[in-house]
Amino acid sequence: MNFNPTGNSSSPIAPVARLMAELHKLPGIGPKNAQRLTYHLVSVSNEEALALAKAIQFMKEQTILCSECMNITDRDPCSICSDQGRDKSCICVVEEPLDVLALEHSRAYHGLYHVLHGAISPGNGIGPDELRIRELLVRLEVSEKSYLIGHKIQEIVLATNPNLEGEATAMYLHRILSPWDIRVTHLARGLTTGGELQYTDETTLVRSFQGRQEF
């Protein structure tokens, strides 16, 4: 096997170059960073380096998508969907699994979730069909036919990101959910705790005025 076909000693040997290329594919890992991480893995013990390889393998073997909420899970339905203590009349729609973690961490919400796995972004070729929207509609249809008290979905909270793609996704969902007899809400926009008025962008200021509340 010819591992260094260029015969150029200023390029790394093939097993090193291959690992560098794979690390460089990760988001936010530039070529210099990939090189540094590679040589770190070269220098640590076999055991330590293979622990990372095995963790990747284990994660891919053990994680699936919850057939109800589409969040990543190791059992179906996931721990949130199967939790009898949660409010099953409300679904919070988020873009990514990490958003579920953040909302759970805040303890602000005790209903169910639905993970879209992205946001509408025509520039990146992501339309509604690339997201888990069909699965959300199936959940609404099933709930419609349910006779179990408290299991009928009454509210959908759109909690997509407050950016262009997230807003576009929320608008789209709001439109396709309008035929349903369901309350559709979105998270409040306003000043962030700890922020400063003078550094707050205009759109946020406008929205915090529009949404002002009585003491």
Added chain:
Amino acid sequence: MNFNPTGNSSSPIAPVARLMAELHKLPGIGPKNAQRLTYHLVSVSNEEALALAKAIQFMKEQTILCSECMNITDRDPCSICSDQGRDKSCICVVEEPLDVLALEHSRAYHGLYHVLHGAISPGNGIGPDELRIRELLVRLEVSEKSYLIGHKIQEIVLATNPNLEGEATAMYLHRILSPWDIRVTHLARGLTTGGELQYTDETTLVRSFQGRQEF
């Protein structure tokens, strides 16, 4: 198997948490970054994620240290040590394999190398015995006995990093190499190309005066 022993939905499931922990061990990868990388690997295809795992495994299986220069290689001796076109009378001592790549890239040097795999750093518990110094002395002993013209080592260039640890390592090597009838040099210190005089540190300015040269 209980993958989520806390039963807390704000902590990630076990296979995800394990991968996060492994990625967090890498240098420069903080907890937030480890989380982001993990969820990236969750979202990509099995094939794509396992390519990284396999690249780590392949690198660990295929790379060894060259028995002569201690650089990482996939064959022993490495392509540099076995290159008949290189000047075998000179050894450039560097801290890490990445330093060899950088020097090879510059095409400034055509002799052999010796990789120490670190620098003396008492604060981190790294003394001379933790470095590949013994192996360097063995090379000198072998060369001493060699009758092959041009294979006798005549110069050692100390190319450790120009920082505290690198300087300490160079000083130490200079001392233990003094009994040998070998020229011991170090790389020049001075202004960096493209730099500005007013932003150059004092030590570098002093050294660039000391090392000033005729046109």
